[in-house]
Amino acid sequence: xxxxxxxxxxxxxxxxxxxxxxxxxxxxxxxxxxxxxxxxxxxxxxxxxxxxxxxxxxxxxxxxxxxxxxxxxxxxxxxxxxxxxxxxxxxxxxxxxxxxxxxxxxxxxxxxxxxxxxxxxxxxxxxxxxxxxxxxxxxxxxxxxxxxxxxxxxxxxxxxxxxxxxxxxxxxxxxxxxxxxxxxxxxxxxxxxxxxxxxxxxxxxxxxxxxxxxxxxxxxxxxxxxxxxxxxxxxxxxxxxxxxxxxxxxxxxxxxxxxxxxxxxxxxxxxxxxxxxxxxxxxxxxxxxxxxxx
Numbered sequence: 001x002x003x004x005x006x007x008x009x010x011x012x013x014x015x016x017x018x019x020x021x022x023x024x025x026x027x028x029x030x031x032x033x034x035x036x037x038x039x040x041x042x043x044x045x046x047x048x049x050x051x052x053x054x055x056x057x058x059x060x061x062x063x064x065x066x067x068x069x070x071x072x073x074x075x076x077x078x079x080x081x082x083x084x085x086x087x088x089x090x091x092x093x094x095x096x097x098x099x100x101x102x103x104x105x106x107x108x109x110x111x112x113x114x115x116x117x118x119x120x121x122x123x124x125x126x127x128x129x130x131x132x133x134x135x136x137x138x139x140x141x142x143x144x145x146x147x148x149x150x151x152x153x154x155x156x157x158x159x160x161x162x163x164x165x166x167x168x169x170x171x172x173x174x175x176x177x178x179x180x181x182x183x184x185x186x187x188x189x190x191x192x193x194x195x196x197x198x199x200x201x202x203x204x205x206x207x208x209x210x211x212x213x214x215x216x217x218x219x220x221x222x223x224x225x226x227x228x229x230x231x232x233x234x235x236x237x238x239x240x241x242x243x244x245x246x247x248x249x250x251x252x253x254x255x256x257x258x259x260x261x262x263x264x265x266x267x268x269x270x271x272x273x274x275x276x277x278x279x280x281x282x283x284x285x286x287x288x289x290x291x292x293x294x
Contacts, residue, residue, distance in 0.1 A: 063140060147169070147175070256273065
């Protein structure tokens with residue numbers, strides 16, 4: 001069997017005049033112009049790899065926003081290769097910290113049209129065209145379900161006080177660096193302890209408080225689930241309208257319906273979220289644009 005090479009990268013953009021410009025890299029070895037990207041490290045999440053590779057090749061620290069259609073092609077050595085791409089908003093830049101200077105010898109910020117004219121490969125131009133038709137993203141939310149907290153039936157205290165168990169705490173620690181890629185300015189959680197605890201490692205990493213918000217709680221006994229999903233979606237949209245990226249933790253009985261309401265899909269079947277799982281949700285001024293499963 002031929003080994004599959006997995007890579008990830010981004011269409012990194014920043015405001016320019018009345019539009020945006022995106023970053024391309026030149027690789028001296030191949031004498032080509034392409035989007036910044038690179039291979040996944042062992043066990044690395046593709047989103048983390050995309051952000052890392054962009055930083056290593058360009059010095060730009062960027063915030064991932066919308067997952068773009070990936071590409072698949074055969075490299076010169078004959079191996080199949082897949083590349084996952086995200087649109088990414090420029091945050092900061094540290095050119096002196098570029099780690100792949102032996103491979104990338106030049107970067108350029110160009111308008112979309114100029115980038116399309118310069119890119120060497122058709123699969124890259126396809127990714128940029130997909131990016132170009134996206135409406136402007138104003139806010140990104142890392143939306144997660146609380147991690148594992150044992151069984152409700154074996155907990156003798158109030159359910160709201162049920163804490164994460166050991167696998168749940170481990171999962172919360174794993175989520176923290178992934179959610180930190182959003183560069184959130186706010187951490188919001190449903191009120192149960194297990195939800196707050198799911199964000200505590202991230203809070204410690206970023207030195208931010210976790211703000212409990214009952215609008216993210218699951219329906220109370222007798223409460224209509226659809227009404228609760230609608231109110232939760234409304235609260236998430238309200239937070240997104242503030243224009244700052246954030247992370248929110250909610251519960252399994254409300255997340256699928258809330259996502260369905262946000263995205264206008266009409267069905268929550270595709271939004272089941274396992275414990276410790278989550279989504280990267282991108283918002284525009286008009287509302288939620290896309291949700292990429294983490």
